[in-house]
Amino acid sequence: MLQYVADPDSGLDRVFHAxxxxxxxxxxxRLCAGPATVSDLAEPLPMSLSAVVxxxxxxxxxxxxxxxxxxxxxxxxxxxxxxxxxxxWIADRQRMWADAFDRLGELLTDEARTTSQEDMx
Amino acid sequence: MLQYVADPDSGLDRVFHAxxxxxxxxxxxRLCAGPATVSDLAEPLPMSLSAVVxxxxxxxxxxxxxxxxxxxxxxxxxxxxxxxxxxxWIADRQRMWADAFDRLGELLTDEARTTSQEDMx
Numbered sequence: 001m002l003q004y005v006a007d008p009d010s011g012l013d014r015v016f017h018a019x020x021x022x023x024x025x026x027x028x029x030r031l032c033a034g035p036a037t038v039s040d041l042a043e044p045l046p047m048s049l050s051a052v053v054x055x056x057x058x059x060x061x062x063x064x065x066x067x068x069x070x071x072x073x074x075x076x077x078x079x080x081x082x083x084x085x086x087x088x089w090i091a092d093r094q095r096m097w098a099d100a101f102d103r104l105g106e107l108l109t110d111e112a113r114t115t116s117q118e119d120m121x
Numbered sequence: 122m123l124q125y126v127a128d129p130d131s132g133l134d135r136v137f138h139a140x141x142x143x144x145x146x147x148x149x150x151r152l153c154a155g156p157a158t159v160s161d162l163a164e165p166l167p168m169s170l171s172a173v174v175x176x177x178x179x180x181x182x183x184x185x186x187x188x189x190x191x192x193x194x195x196x197x198x199x200x201x202x203x204x205x206x207x208x209x210w211i212a213d214r215q216r217m218w219a220d221a222f223d224r225l226g227e228l229l230t231d232e233a234r235t236t237s238q239e240d241m242x
Contacts, residue, residue, distance in 0.1 A: 002151050004165040007143050016141035022128050025210070030123050032217035034225075044125040080218040087211050089146070090204055096153035097201040104155075 011063065015086050018062035023047070024055050028064060031078035038067075038074045132184065136207050139183035144168070145176050149185060152199035159188075159195045 018024055027041050042052040056076060059065035063082045067074050139145055148162050163173040177197060180186035184203045188195050 002147075002154065002165075004144075004147050004167075006167065010143050012146070013141050013143060016137050019210075020134050020137035020141055022131055022134060023125075025133070026123075026125050028214060029217070032214055033123065033221055044123075046125075046127065078218065080215065083211055083215060087208075087215070089140075090208050090211070093149060093153055094201060094204060094208070096150070097199065100154055 011082075012085060012089060014062040015064065015082060018058050018064055019086070021055070021058075023052075024059055027055065027059060027076075028078060031065065031076060032080070035075050035077040038076065041076060132203075133206055133210060135183040136185065136203060139179050139185055140207070142176065142179075144173075145180055148176065148180060148197075149199060152186065152197060153201070156196050156198040159197065162197060 019028075023045055026045070030036055030041060038049070038052060038056065041056070042049050045052055056065060056067065059076075060067060064079055065076050066079055067076050069075075140149075144166055147166070151157055151162060159170070159173065159177065162177070163170050166173055177186060177188065180197075181188060185200055186197050187200055188197050190196075
């Protein structure tokens with residue numbers, strides 16, 4: 001039986017939480033094209049600058065974005081490598097799921113074989 | 122410039138939110154091995170049955186889990202296909218990021234070539 005091991009400081013929690021919002025996902029998409037200032041990121045978004053700053057803080061907490069202040073301008077940069085553990089988690093689950101399906105397939109084949117052998121006796 | 126298009130009813134929001142909790146991720150992991158009753162899922166978790174039921178509701182809302190009641194027993198089953206849009210979103214971003222890096226590499230190569238040609242004149 002699969003054991004449950006609590007992980008109270010999971011980076012995965014923070015990354016999944018950061019990605020659970022359309023505005024934050026859009027910011028990541030925008031930053032894939034290259035660094036942007038907070039004003040650049042805020043410009044097309046239908047929200048206040050302070051709301052944008054809050055969203056950026058969530059992305060920073062998840063280590064998805066790094067910001068740097070030069071004079072009065074804060075620039076945001078994507079840390080795309082922070083997506084890797086999330087990517088890995090999903091890929092691992094999809095593999096576990098596919099393996100379970102394969103095992104089920106083998107079981108059903110074995111069962112069909114046994115039934116057809118019994119029919120022949 | 123990348124446009125922002127709000128998507129108020131995004132399934133992605135719900136799936137990422139559902140995955141942003143270690144207990145819920147553990148439930149998905151457990152259900153990869155096959156269906157389980159609510160009691161099976163609750164057994165190793167350090168929380169009340171009603172907290173477990175709340176987590177299952179979040180997984181159901183994200184369409185990651187389907188439940189069925191037979192008599193007094195509720196069984197949970199994984200809908201692994203609900204992970205696919207999340208998987209696709211991450212893969213697309215990683216590709217956008219890699220493309221941006223390739224473009225940057227080309228720009229730097231072009232620049233180096235121009236500089237070295239200038240040096241030769």
